[in-house]
Amino acid sequence: MIEIHNIHKSFDGKKVLDGVSGVFETGMTNLLLGASGTGKSVLLKCIVGLIKPDLGSVTFDGTYFTNNKLDIRQEIRRKIGMLFQGSALFDSMTVEQNVEFPLKMLTSMSKGERLDRVNFCLKRVGLENANTKMPSELSGGMKKRVGIARAIAPNCTYLFCDEPNSGLDPQTAIKIDELIKEITEEYNITTIIVTHDMNSVIEIGDKIMFLYQGKKLWEGSRDDIMDTDIRELNDFIFANRLMRDARKVEQEEEEEAESIEQNSKLDDPGSI
């Protein structure tokens, strides 16, 4: 479980994060949702320690991270896997070398052990036999898969993904979302995904934090997100015509169910 408490961050006097607190659960896909420029990536970077918050704290499974001793922060960092926006693979390295890289940096595994782990992770993301390919030979979806394999290679406890399905077609995007959710549940990882994609919310939003202008305006699950009366959240969700149509269908179904119930009561006066 990751807990954040009262995170503030400004750049050049401009407030980007304004006292964000919350909990990200283990074994769940926790989404950070919000419009462009609202501070999602900055919050993610504050959590992993790439940016130092001006105020506030981050705790990983009870261990205080922000401002703690270097060796404790490094110990936590070793448990973090990160999938960057755009995958950020090393262009001059093969797929195998990309996935092996964090194992070389972070573990004392032998070459043979590293290769076993690389092959295991590539198989897990559906890319067995892609070892010798160069990133330039891969499709966008395959690059994301390699990025995921690289992130989980050192047995990560915490997984951070910044816009994992941006730039992918809708079907591939859903497959990548599902893969991240499966891996999260299988290895009981605490996963935080930054997104502004409503498809991801509906497919994998176990727990969602909605950010608006640097503040947390709402949190809950995909089951509740359509039924809030928070104007900023509704503006965000229903900006998309498909989502508006989905809400209309839902409302019509509810009205129909209500009228059927009313009619059945009228047919059976004893039940009233």
Ligand SMILES: Nc1ncnc2c1ncn2[C@@H]1O[C@H](COP(=O)(O)OP(=O)(O)OP(=O)(O)O)[C@@H](O)[C@H]1O
């Ligand atoms: N290193 C930095 N220096 C100055 N300003 C920054 C820095 N990083 C982010 N910002 C500013 O912070 C604000 C929030 O940026 P952030 O990248 O977190 O947005 P976001 O919610 O991730 O948006 P998007 O969905 O477009 O990725 C933006 O106005 C951005 O310009």
Ligand SMILES: [Mg+2]
């Ligand atoms: Mg961002």
